[in-house]
Amino acid sequence: MHLHNTLSGRKEEFVPLNPERVTMYVCGPTVYSFAHIGNARPAVVFDVLARVLRRRYPRVDYTRNITDIDDKINAAAAKEGVEIGVITRRYTDIYHEDLDALGVQRPTFEPKVTEHLAHIISMIERLIANGSAYAAQGHVLFNVPSYAGYGELSKRDRREMIAGARVEVAPYKKDPSDFVLWKPSTDEQPGWPSPWGRGRPGWHIECSAMAEALLGDTIDIHGGGHDLVFPHHENERAQSTAAHEGATFARYWLHNGFLTMDSEKMSKSLGNVLLIREILKHAPGEAVRLALLTGHYRQPLDWNDEALADARRKLDRLYGALRDAGDVAASDAKAPDAFIAALEDDINTPAALAELFELAKALNKSTDAAERATLVAQLRDAGSVLGLLQQPPGEWFSQSTGSAGEGPSEAEIEAALAARLAAKAARNFAEADRIRDDLKARGVLVEDSKDGQRWRRA
RNA sequence: GGCUCGAUGGCAGAGUGGUGAUGCAGGGGACUGCAAAUCCCCGUACCUCGGUUCAAUUCCGGGUCGAGCCUCCA
Numbered sequence: 001m002h003l004h005n006t007l008s009g010r011k012e013e014f015v016p017l018n019p020e021r022v023t024m025y026v027c028g029p030t031v032y033s034f035a036h037i038g039n040a041r042p043a044v045v046f047d048v049l050a051r052v053l054r055r056r057y058p059r060v061d062y063t064r065n066i067t068d069i070d071d072k073i074n075a076a077a078a079k080e081g082v083e084i085g086v087i088t089r090r091y092t093d094i095y096h097e098d099l100d101a102l103g104v105q106r107p108t109f110e111p112k113v114t115e116h117l118a119h120i121i122s123m124i125e126r127l128i129a130n131g132s133a134y135a136a137q138g139h140v141l142f143n144v145p146s147y148a149g150y151g152e153l154s155k156r157d158r159r160e161m162i163a164g165a166r167v168e169v170a171p172y173k174k175d176p177s178d179f180v181l182w183k184p185s186t187d188e189q190p191g192w193p194s195p196w197g198r199g200r201p202g203w204h205i206e207c208s209a210m211a212e213a214l215l216g217d218t219i220d221i222h223g224g225g226h227d228l229v230f231p232h233h234e235n236e237r238a239q240s241t242a243a244h245e246g247a248t249f250a251r252y253w254l255h256n257g258f259l260t261m262d263s264e265k266m267s268k269s270l271g272n273v274l275l276i277r278e279i280l281k282h283a284p285g286e287a288v289r290l291a292l293l294t295g296h297y298r299q300p301l302d303w304n305d306e307a308l309a310d311a312r313r314k315l316d317r318l319y320g321a322l323r324d325a326g327d328v329a330a331s332d333a334k335a336p337d338a339f340i341a342a343l344e345d346d347i348n349t350p351a352a353l354a355e356l357f358e359l360a361k362a363l364n365k366s367t368d369a370a371e372r373a374t375l376v377a378q379l380r381d382a383g384s385v386l387g388l389l390q391q392p393p394g395e396w397f398s399q400s401t402g403s404a405g406e407g408p409s410e411a412e413i414e415a416a417l418a419a420r421l422a423a424k425a426a427r428n429f430a431e432a433d434r435i436r437d438d439l440k441a442r443g444v445l446v447e448d449s450k451d452g453q454r455w456r457r458a
Numbered sequence: 459g460g461c462u463c464g465a466u467g468g469c470a471g472a473g474u475g476g477u478g479a480u481g482c483a484g485g486g487g488a489c490u491g492c493a494a495a496u497c498c499c500c501g502u503a504c505c506u507c508g509g510u511u512c513a514a515u516u517c518c519g520g521g522u523c524g525a526g527c528c529u530c531c532a
Binding site: 006009026027029030036038043044072082156203225226227228230231255257265266268294295306310313320324342350351353354355357358361364365429433445446447448449454 | 460461462463464469470471472473479480481482490491492493494495496497524525526527528529530531532
């Protein structure tokens with residue numbers, strides 16, 4: 001298996017530190033608002049990676065945190081006049097619902113910052129004790145010059161970063177690039193007791209502490225969106241390495257490319273976000289998932305209606321092959337080697353998808369029962385690695401386009417089809433075609449197959 | 459300004475130093491009462507200018523254009 005490592009800038013062979021326990025950490029959401037489709041990309045991509053790893057290794061400990069201490073959460077809570085827990089519980093639940101709809105499996109561990117404060121504090125104490133951090137005016141800061149490797153991950157020179165910095169340097173910093181590990185809270189702000197007074201942790205230390213608590217000093221894979229490379233992951237790396245006396249923090253760094261809207265980054269601050277739940281009102285979750293996997297995970301992906309419609313048509317073809325295969329004998333055939341090889345080559349989902357279509361074509365052509373049974377099993381097994389093709393074909397074709405529910409009821413459709421069948425039997429093709437056109441106008445496509453009429457929603 | 463990454467046929471999107479993935483759209487044919495679905499056939503695509511090479515879309519350098527980071531952000 002090969003993975004592109006941001007640290008080295010190249011594709012490397014993946015060799016876990018301990019093949020009996022592969023460890024992976026992916027930065028999860030800060031739960032202060034709804035998740036948008038851009039947030040869904042890393043969740044789906046690393047879900048696929050976890051599935052691929054689990055085929056190969058007996059145990060994969062996948063941690064994806066929930067950041068439930070953050071100033072944006074404080075702001076949202078203050079605005080509503082509620083405790084932060086009200087906000088974080090609400091949006092954690094929504095995040096789970098959205099990802100469930102996209103077929104994203106839950107990670108092995110899903111730690112919350114509020115459950116790891118003791119660990120965060122102990123890690124900060126260790127950093128102070130070994131000279132990597134210092135307390136100043138109620139803050140604790142990580143001293144960046146104390147870590148020689150700073151900038152290696154994001155390939156940045158510290159001098160240039162300071163020169164290009166757009167923020168004012170706080171007076172208590174020893175070095176302009178030092179960043180906060182702990183900051184004081186006012187009486188109105190949420191805060192927790194610490195050796196440096198009542199306060200709250202900085203963003204970066206949270207992930208370092210949770211990774212250490214659940215996965216140990218060195219983890220195999222660390223993932224996240226490309227925008228996290230700097231400063232978040234650079235800082236995590238500095239803290240964790242310093243806290244662990246130089247031990248490697250993450251052996252492989254993976255970063256997914258961005259989702260754009262009309263070729264511009266989608267972000268809450270730009271205000272051009274498309275919420276996952278809005279999309280799900282008009283499209284099946286499986287199509288959204290496939291749309292997110294049509295491009296390679298490291299490439300930018302432009303999100304638009306056409307991309308989503310394209311994904312639906314692809315699923316129509318794939319599910320169509322399964323439907324036409326009808327009832328076949330059970331087979332325990334697994335995904336073909338070429339399919340797995342594509343995914344093990346830096347998660348090449350487009351190449352893997354191409355293999356899926358080859359299987360569908362072979363299935364459509366095959367007239368041999370045993371061969372068809374094998375192909376159906378291969379298609380479904382391969383689909384399961386991508387988190388696709390797991391529902392009965394009939395359900396795919398009869399589902400409405402989204403959670404909103406549209407079009408005529410199944411009873412109405414069945415009644416119309418019965419009338420059409422009678423018209424056809426009487427060779428009244430004009431009436432039969434009128435019924436078909438009428439249904440089409442209402443979003444239902446009728447097809448005549450060798451097994452009789454069948455329908456699907458457009 | 460500094461750094462990172464891209465530029466493939468109508469669209470999406472892999473990949474490769476020399477036999478043009480895959481899907482959608484489109485054209486032709488088979489099948490069909492007509493369609494749809496399915497199958498068969500059809501596209502001489504690799505931003506630009508140099509260089510290396512017997513051979514470059516693929517490697518190297520310049521340019522142009524695009525995205526991202528340098529500030530919270532997947």
